Amino acid sequence: MDRLLRRAPDAEWVLMYRLGLSRKRIAALVCAEPNTVGYHLAIARRQDPGLEAEHQAADPAPHPSPKDLARMEVIIAWVSAEGRLPQDRACDRGERSMARWLSGRRREAAAGTLDAAYRNGLAQVPGWQENRRKSEDEARWHRRLDQLVAYREEGHDWPRHHDYDSEREHTLGVWIHTQRYKHRRGELDSVKFRLLDDAVPGWQTGRTRGRPRRPFLRSGGAKTGLVDTL
Known part of the structure; x- marks a missing residue:
């Protein structure tokens, strides 16, 4: 009533x-009735026509509801x-x-708007903030x-990234060529090197160079000995 x-x-x-912050959220924080807060805000909006636009532009991360927190616990489990x-x-x-839900919390964490309840709960999930692309690359x-x-x-020789016999060889040839290139430049992670x-x-x-490809057995048991050079 004092208010x-x-x-x-x-x-x-x-x-x-x-x-x-919403009217209900403000009321909960200051222990007042939502209608009381609404009364004050209605007057404030009449006095300051730009107030509502600022409120909408702020758009903070919503405070987790009991349903939101229960959802988080399901994902943690x-x-x-x-x-x-x-x-x-x-x-x-x-x-x-669940992946989309985590992605949303990841964006909030990056923007600095993640609610403390989410931050504390998700601390139980190692690596949840890791960049998805980085995880997929690994x-x-x-x-x-x-x-x-x-x-x-x-029984195959090392795969080639050019003059290859199949897409499989090409894919692996490009990959191992990249690892060699990174190693020469000192950019290959030591764990991956080992x-x-x-x-x-x-x-x-x-x-x-000039070494013939190692013979290997096909599924029918026939041995092949194609000669190939880089």
């Missing part, structure tokens, strides 16, 4: 509204059970929805390494 008796509009409430973050291209609709790198290991185990050394020894040298 109603004081001259309206209340300067504190007007400032909060100007910063983007899912990540804990699956051992990975949800993917936005997954076949499962629920997983795609996954692709390890996938290419596995593919190169399989390619070599089949992984390459352990998984595919000799990757730095590759083919020797």
